[in-house]
Amino acid sequence: MAHADAAAGARGDGDAVMTATSAVSTLDQVMQRWEPVIGLEVHGQLLTQSKMFCGCSADYIGSPPNSNTCPVCLGLPGMLPVMNRVAIEYTVRSALALNCEIPEHSKFDRKNYFYPDLPKGYQISQWDMPLSLNGHLTFTVDGEEVRCGITRVHLEEDTGTLQHAGDILQQARSSVVDLNRAGVPLMEIVGEPDLRTPAQAREYLVRLRQILVYIGVNDGNLEQGSFRCDANISLRKYGDTGLGVKVEVKNMNSFRAVQRALEFEIVRQGRLLDQGQTIAQETRGWVEAKGATISQRSKEYAHDYRYFPEPDLPPLHLSAEFVDRVRAALPELPQQLAERLQREHGLSAYDAANLTAEREDARAFEALVAAGVPAKVAANWLMGEVARLARETRIPLQGSGLGLEGLASLIKLVEAGTINGSTAKELLEELYLAGGDPAAAVRERGLGQVSDQAELERLVDAVIAENPAAVADFQGGKEQALQRLVGGVMKATRGRADAKVVTGLLRERLAS
Amino acid sequence: MTLARDQVTHVAMLARLGLSDEEVERYRQQLDTILAHVDRLQQVDTSKVAETAQIGGLVNAWREDVRGECLPVEKALANAPKRRRDHFEVGAIQE
Numbered sequence: 001m002a003h004a005d006a007a008a009g010a011r012g013d014g015d016a017v018m019t020a021t022s023a024v025s026t027l028d029q030v031m032q033r034w035e036p037v038i039g040l041e042v043h044g045q046l047l048t049q050s051k052m053f054c055g056c057s058a059d060y061i062g063s064p065p066n067s068n069t070c071p072v073c074l075g076l077p078g079m080l081p082v083m084n085r086v087a088i089e090y091t092v093r094s095a096l097a098l099n100c101e102i103p104e105h106s107k108f109d110r111k112n113y114f115y116p117d118l119p120k121g122y123q124i125s126q127w128d129m130p131l132s133l134n135g136h137l138t139f140t141v142d143g144e145e146v147r148c149g150i151t152r153v154h155l156e157e158d159t160g161t162l163q164h165a166g167d168i169l170q171q172a173r174s175s176v177v178d179l180n181r182a183g184v185p186l187m188e189i190v191g192e193p194d195l196r197t198p199a200q201a202r203e204y205l206v207r208l209r210q211i212l213v214y215i216g217v218n219d220g221n222l223e224q225g226s227f228r229c230d231a232n233i234s235l236r237k238y239g240d241t242g243l244g245v246k247v248e249v250k251n252m253n254s255f256r257a258v259q260r261a262l263e264f265e266i267v268r269q270g271r272l273l274d275q276g277q278t279i280a281q282e283t284r285g286w287v288e289a290k291g292a293t294i295s296q297r298s299k300e301y302a303h304d305y306r307y308f309p310e311p312d313l314p315p316l317h318l319s320a321e322f323v324d325r326v327r328a329a330l331p332e333l334p335q336q337l338a339e340r341l342q343r344e345h346g347l348s349a350y351d352a353a354n355l356t357a358e359r360e361d362a363r364a365f366e367a368l369v370a371a372g373v374p375a376k377v378a379a380n381w382l383m384g385e386v387a388r389l390a391r392e393t394r395i396p397l398q399g400s401g402l403g404l405e406g407l408a409s410l411i412k413l414v415e416a417g418t419i420n421g422s423t424a425k426e427l428l429e430e431l432y433l434a435g436g437d438p439a440a441a442v443r444e445r446g447l448g449q450v451s452d453q454a455e456l457e458r459l460v461d462a463v464i465a466e467n468p469a470a471v472a473d474f475q476g477g478k479e480q481a482l483q484r485l486v487g488g489v490m491k492a493t494r495g496r497a498d499a500k501v502v503t504g505l506l507r508e509r510l511a512s
Numbered sequence: 513m514t515l516a517r518d519q520v521t522h523v524a525m526l527a528r529l530g531l532s533d534e535e536v537e538r539y540r541q542q543l544d545t546i547l548a549h550v551d552r553l554q555q556v557d558t559s560k561v562a563e564t565a566q567i568g569g570l571v572n573a574w575r576e577d578v579r580g581e582c583l584p585v586e587k588a589l590a591n592a593p594k595r596r597r598d599h600f601e602v603g604a605i606q607e
Binding site for chain 2: 069070107163164316
């Protein structure tokens with residue numbers, strides 16, 4: 001018996017090792033036999049001041065526990081919810097940005113279930129008459145255009161938050177509830193099962209988040225859960241049009257987690273199917289530390305929600321004028337902006353995509369260009385040094401001490417030849433957080449480029465006189481010896497000379 | 513239409529009601545009567561009436577997005593069966 005166990009254990013270990021070392025090829029192998037079918041459900045909190053059905057503050061993160069509550073969001077008897085007009089407008093705005101239709105008639109329904117984070121015993125949501133239907137999102141993955149249908153965008157309320165408290169020493173087993181988040185407007189975007197790879201799923205999410213942030217309805221924070229995603233995934237034989245048994249995956253709080261969880265599921269399901277087993281229809285949670293999805297014991301009848309029309313909320317009749325007004329106020333979408341930057345400023349598709357990833361970067365780019373900085377120069381600074389500093393300091397340019405205006409005047413000093421590139425980089429590093437006027441810093445500290453021809457010639461001659469060996473090497477054909485001489489001049493000017501001019505002068509002198 | 517006993521126990525379970533065998537039978541009969549009445553209503557010809565969930569006549573009853581006052585934490589927690597500091601306390605939830 002013990003022997004058999006050991007043998008089984010060894011087989012298990014071997015399997016685990018193989019999985020760890022050949023995970024990529026295993027995924028590829030599975031995907032050669034089985035076609036993944038993926039659909040995503042995204043929830044996004046709307047950036048309103050107040051909650052969906054009451055006037056409590058929607059800012060639940062910065063408030064002490066249970067301080068943003070009232071009879072409506074606590075679900076006390078006799079309360080009457082009243083819908084937030086801005087939340088409706090934000091949902092319609094999002095739906096239009098996702099090419100959805102807005103039916104004239106919509107309504108709210110009650111979704112009934114018991115859970116401690118849901119004080120009323122039901123969630124106000126939308127069932128058969130949502131605010132919008134039939135949209136789509138198109139994007140490119142590995143050069144291939146992907147079009148993912150959007151089934152619907154509807155509006156509901158968020159739940160409270162549960163913490164699993166308890167003193168381990170006392171083995172206290174209880175959870176605590178904070179209802180500050182209960183009733184925060186929550187938009188649900190249901191995607192069609194049109195995605196075929198984890199990479200497509202990830203790109204869909206990246207694009208969706210970008211759009212919602214651009215149009216100002218959501219802050220796009222996956223970590224804090226203001227933008228969250230559940231995935232449905234099944235496998236089928238290539239060529240089949242029916243759908244396999246789907247598994248719902250939850251608890252993914254980064255783009256990377258979504259991709260990894262889907263890759264894990266494809267391998268897991270593919271292996272089961274290869275062995276002739278069936279897939280259990282269930283909900284699984286992604287466990288980051290294990291790099292695996294784990295079955296979440298689903299309660300019996302958990303999906304028997306008994307939706308019925310919310311009697312406390314009169315229906316919505318959104319007129320064509322209402323929808324037209326929201327459409328007219330729709331800001332420029334990321335894709336449109338990227339195309340415009342290419343057209344108006346001659347940027348490459350790569351630069352345009354890079355600069356429009358975050359709305360603030362695109363704004364900074366346009367401001368720099370408006371201030372007279374050439375487009376390519378502005379793009380290089382923003383995507384290079386500025387992006388690096390923003391990442392390292394975790395402070396965006398607009399919030400830094402230097403700010404947009406400071407950056408513009410710094411770049412102009414380089415463009416005018418007053419300072420060289422390396423001096424500018426040093427100044428940027430120094431002033432990014434501290435702030436200050438770059439032009440004044442250059443004046444006060446004598447950082448201006450040495451451009452006096454006579455002065456440069458004098459320095460070049462001095463360096464030639466001091467380095468006979470390097471001069472002999474260069475004249476003997478060793479081209480790299482020239483760099484030693486250039487370095488000598490740069491050192492003498494404390495880096496303030498134009499290296500190109502110095503090189504030219506040295507060649508001239510050594511040739512004669 | 514006759515409501516089956518297991519339909520009653522299913523609905524009771526969803527509502528977290530623990531019913532005795534006699535109660536299941538008593539509610540089965542009562543619910544059956546209600547459903548029979550709804551069945552009668554179903555026979556009315558409504559083919560010329562637009563479907564609606566409400567007859568109050570109100571539409572777009574919304575409010576502006578303005579913050580109002582919340583309850584003091586002590587009041588919000590006043591009816592909590594159990595509390596831990598400023599939280600409601602419930603039995604352990606294992607996800």
